[in-house]
Amino acid sequence: MARIAVGQAPFSADVDANVATARDLRAAASAEGADLLVLSELFLSGYRVAGIDGDRTLTLDDPRLAPLVDDGSPTEVLVGAAVDGPGGRRNAVLRFRAGDAPEVAYAKLHLWESERGPFAAGHDLSVIEVAGLRVGLGVCYDAGFPEFSRAYAHAGVDLIVFSSAFLIGEEADRYDIYHPARALESGCFVVVSDAAGSDGDGRFYGHSRIVDPRGRVRADLGETGALAWVDVSPADVRATRSALPYLDHLLPAYRAHL
Known part of the structure; x- marks a missing residue:
């Protein structure tokens, strides 16, 4: 059994302020016994893509990350950031663990149009x-591809987490569809942390949420909530997949393409 927390808060173009907010959310999650805290896309850098090539792009040895590296919290953090490294700048998820240097845990595969430059x-x-x-x-956009989540399901994951930045409007309509659908068809928990507040061009949807393997929303932070959590057991995931055997019943002709 593991306790997974999702956090939500407005961020800015000030990396130091964003790091401090992430540290505060980590402390709150730790107080609830969370093993992992998930935060939104580009949280540490600020989402606005224009100007991301300045000092809002981080490196793994950036001293501004020290408050998350050195705070001693046992709660792991997955948080979005623009990160420079071999192969160029990535829309990345950074992983912070007690006693370890930060690492790039994932780099976004499906880039939205404005992110491709x-x-x-x-x-x-x-x-x-x-x-x-x-x-x-x-x-974020990765959640729009059923094959992406299904590949994880076939790899035996118990949980898929998304760091996201959906805006109010048509994007929010898709957000409400994507995450319950990915959870149900993949038979696993889905936790999505969406950006909150405004980036100047629009208002983020928020509504960071936890969805169970039957596609039911177990927690939703609305536009202003800060923290929610769920206890996830691999046994519960296996039981749901047994009761709703989408993975087992997928025809081999389709499975070969995953």
Whole structure:
């Protein structure tokens, strides 16, 4: 059994302020016994893509990350950031663990149109282990592709997490469809942290949420909520997949393409 928390808060173009917010959310999640905290897309850098090539792009040894590296919290954090490294700038998910240096846990595979200039696409899916759970990682637009989540399901994940930044409007309509559908068809929990507040061009949807393997929304933070959590057991995931055997009944002709 692992406790997974989803956090939500407005961010800015000030990396130091965003790091401090992430640290505060981590402390709150730790107080609830969370093993993992998930935060939104480009949270540490600020989502606005224009100007992302300045000091809002981080490196793994950036001293501004020290408050998350050195705070001693036992709660792992997955948080979005623009990260420079071999192969170019990535729309990445950084992983912070007690006693370890930060690492790029995942780089976004499916880039939205406005992201294709500033960012290089990632190359691989990423599965990590957290407190006995197998966790698949994604970012925002990745959730729009059923094959993406289904590939994780066939890799035996218990949970898929998405760091996202959907705006109010038509994007929010898709958001409400994507995550319950990905959970149900893949037979696993889905946790999505969506951006909150405004980036100047529009208002983010928020509504960071936890969805169970039957596609039911177990928690929703609305536009202003800060933290929610769920206890995830691999046994519960296996039981749901047994009761709703979509993975087992997928015809081999289709399965070969995953």
